[in-house]
Amino acid sequence: MSYWNPVEVMPVPELKALQLKQLKMLVYKLYTFSPFYRQKMKEAGVTPEDIQELDDVRKLPFMTKKDLRDGYPDKLFLASPREVVRYHASSGTTGKPTIVGYTQNDIENWSESVARGLVSAGVGTDDVLQVCYTYGLFSGGLGLHYGAEKVGAAVVPASTGNTERQIDLVRDLDVTVIAATPSYLLHMGEVAAKMGVDIRKDTKLRLGILGAEPWSERMRDRIFERLGIKAIDIYGTSELSGPLWCECSEQNGIHVWGDITLVEVLDPETDEPVPPGGKGELVVTMLLKEALPIVRYRTGDITTVSEEVCACGRTHPRIGRIQGRVDDMIIIRGINVFPSQVEYSLMQHPEVGNEFQIVVDRKGALDSLLVKVELRPEAFGDRVFELDAIKDRLTHKLRDALNVGVSVEIVEPGSLPRFEGKAKRVVDRRVF
Amino acid sequence: MSENDKYRIKQLSIFSENRPNRLGAVAKVLKEGKINILGFSIAEGAGYGVIRVLVDRPDIARDLLIKDGFVVKFTEVLAIQMQDTPGGLFDLTDQMKDINIEYGYGYRNPPYAVLIVRVEEIEQGISSLLAGGLRLLDNVTFH
Numbered sequence: 186m187s188y189w190n191p192v193e194v195m196p197v198p199e200l201k202a203l204q205l206k207q208l209k210m211l212v213y214k215l216y217t218f219s220p221f222y223r224q225k226m227k228e229a230g231v232t233p234e235d236i237q238e239l240d241d242v243r244k245l246p247f248m249t250k251k252d253l254r255d256g257y258p259d260k261l262f263l264a265s266p267r268e269v270v271r272y273h274a275s276s277g278t279t280g281k282p283t284i285v286g287y288t289q290n291d292i293e294n295w296s297e298s299v300a301r302g303l304v305s306a307g308v309g310t311d312d313v314l315q316v317c318y319t320y321g322l323f324s325g326g327l328g329l330h331y332g333a334e335k336v337g338a339a340v341v342p343a344s345t346g347n348t349e350r351q352i353d354l355v356r357d358l359d360v361t362v363i364a365a366t367p368s369y370l371l372h373m374g375e376v377a378a379k380m381g382v383d384i385r386k387d388t389k390l391r392l393g394i395l396g397a398e399p400w401s402e403r404m405r406d407r408i409f410e411r412l413g414i415k416a417i418d419i420y421g422t423s424e425l426s427g428p429l430w431c432e433c434s435e436q437n438g439i440h441v442w443g444d445i446t447l448v449e450v451l452d453p454e455t456d457e458p459v460p461p462g463g464k465g466e467l468v469v470t471m472l473l474k475e476a477l478p479i480v481r482y483r484t485g486d487i488t489t490v491s492e493e494v495c496a497c498g499r500t501h502p503r504i505g506r507i508q509g510r511v512d513d514m515i516i517i518r519g520i521n522v523f524p525s526q527v528e529y530s531l532m533q534h535p536e537v538g539n540e541f542q543i544v545v546d547r548k549g550a551l552d553s554l555l556v557k558v559e560l561r562p563e564a565f566g567d568r569v570f571e572l573d574a575i576k577d578r579l580t581h582k583l584r585d586a587l588n589v590g591v592s593v594e595i596v597e598p599g600s601l602p603r604f605e606g607k608a609k610r611v612v613d614r615r616v617f
Numbered sequence: 618m619s620e621n622d623k624y625r626i627k628q629l630s631i632f633s634e635n636r637p638n639r640l641g642a643v644a645k646v647l648k649e650g651k652i653n654i655l656g657f658s659i660a661e662g663a664g665y666g667v668i669r670v671l672v673d674r675p676d677i678a679r680d681l682l683i684k685d686g687f688v689v690k691f692t693e694v695l696a697i698q699m700q701d702t703p704g705g706l707f708d709l710t711d712q713m714k715d716i717n718i719e720y721g722y723g724y725r726n727p728p729y730a731v732l733i734v735r736v737e738e739i740e741q742g743i744s745s746l747l748a749g750g751l752r753l754l755d756n757v758t759f760h
Binding site (some may be wrong): 424560562565566567570572573576594595596597598599600 | 628630632633634635636660661662663664665666667669686687688689690692719735
């Protein structure tokens with residue numbers, strides 16, 4: 186077994202000592218230099234001296250998506266603008282995106298994380314890796330790109346779209362590894378079959394680095410059966426940098442690099458750590474991030490954590506497959522969609538009411554998003570073209586706000602379900 | 618009030634989403650209210666439709682439909698009498714060249730036939746149709 190960095194097999198006690206040292210430095214730095222964090226720590230009644238052991242991380246206040254939203258665009262940044270070398274943006278819960286800045290060291294640590302993961306999954310200098318995640322404000326494309334280049338693989342930055350050309354590239358450039366959403370990979374398989382390309386025989390694809398959307402062991406099996414591709418689960422979110430951690434070739438949990446990150450899995454009701462093997466919310470502290478520090482960030486993702494040493498020999502903690510969400514966020518084609526974003530967009534259109542329903546479905550291998558809204562009686566005026574225009578406006582507005590293809594259905598007022606208390610806006614018909 | 622206002626006919630326009638038997642639901646309300654349907658058409662949009670109906674008692678029909686949760690609007694349309702013989706429509710269109718018609722539908726009502734139209738400028742439409750020698754039905758014919 187080869188490692189990218191010897192730290193991956195550091196004995197657990199040493200790793201924990203390193204984490205504690207990093208955590209103490211982080212807290213000291215934030216308390217001293219960040220008005221935002223100092224204020225938060227004061228409110229929580231905690232000072233750097235209170236961090237004496239790793240479990241003391243639990244004394245620190247949580248960060249949520251709301252903190253990032255309220256800090257738009259860069260109020261939470263610790264680094265000065267001249268130290269920032271890159272920005273990405275992720276979908277916000279309302280109108281504004283969440284901006285994530287990176288210093289040179291942030292890019293380096295991010296790439297290092299991805300590089301270690303890729304090597305653990307069996308990627309090396311002989312590989313050709315095609316990145317089918319979007320390049321741009323979304324952190325998926327560039328995150329994989331930098332990690333793969335770091336390990337010396339040849340990168341094909343195909344981004345998303347134009348599936349026929351993607352398949353031509355896979356075949357003609359002898360691509361061995363593909364990074365994509367699992368549903369897009371299955372879709373590629375279907376398109377390839379129509380083009381007369383047999384992924385097993387006509388290409389050298391052997392490994393898929395798959396994530397950015399919920400999937401399952403069943404899909405893993407299907408991908409292997411249909412395409413002969415070994416599927417590796419990868420995890421990350423823009424707030425934490427982007428794609429960060431993936432399974433090793435054992436395919437038994439996602440290695441989280443403890444020297445860079447401290448993870449907790451907490452019961453979302455009590456905020457107490459779950460018992461070993463139990464499910465809870467993934468809460469992440471990025472020990473080295475400089476531009477946008479992340480302390481006890483509530484990802485909203487439900488998973489498990491294991492501290493047992495992996496069969497591959499790596500000593501760092503492993504998280505399980507993401508099993509759901511604490512909130513009502515949905516992930517579609519790698520993009521996070523919050524019902525609150527839909528609500529926010531609809532509020533700006535008086536032609537429709539405030540009730541809405543989001544229907545997510547899977548047609549073939551790809552996901553579709555449908556938003557149903559109720560027409561306001563005052564907006565109806567006998568003409569069909571006026572209704573079509575309302576529908577077009579809403580479709581464009583939602584597409585812009587969500588960054589994902591969406592169709593709109595205008596329904597009669599009162600026809601959508603009403604809720605007492607917390608509304609259940611999402612109907613997810615997908616089977617993972 | 619203009620003399621020509623009597624030619625304005627109240628049509629019910631009902632928004633209908635694409636769900637099974639929405640038409641049945643409309644028809645049921647009208648039946649239970651003992652409302653008679655005199656003219657009728659359905660326009661299709663992208664995932665929804667507009668049901669347009671001429672009835673004998675439009676105000677009552679509208680209230681009943683709204684009570685049942687429908688989105689209903691009154692739209693003013695014109696009813697033009699046609700000869701119920703070959704060429705009946707053609708004779709009309711010749712007089713309607715300068716009028717912008719949004720939509721129309723027809724029905725047969727022996728001994729003549731009727732063309733219902735929504736025109737862009739109703740006041741102007743009435744004057745010019747009358748000037749062209751066409752016969753418009755008075756709204757008392759319907760309501």
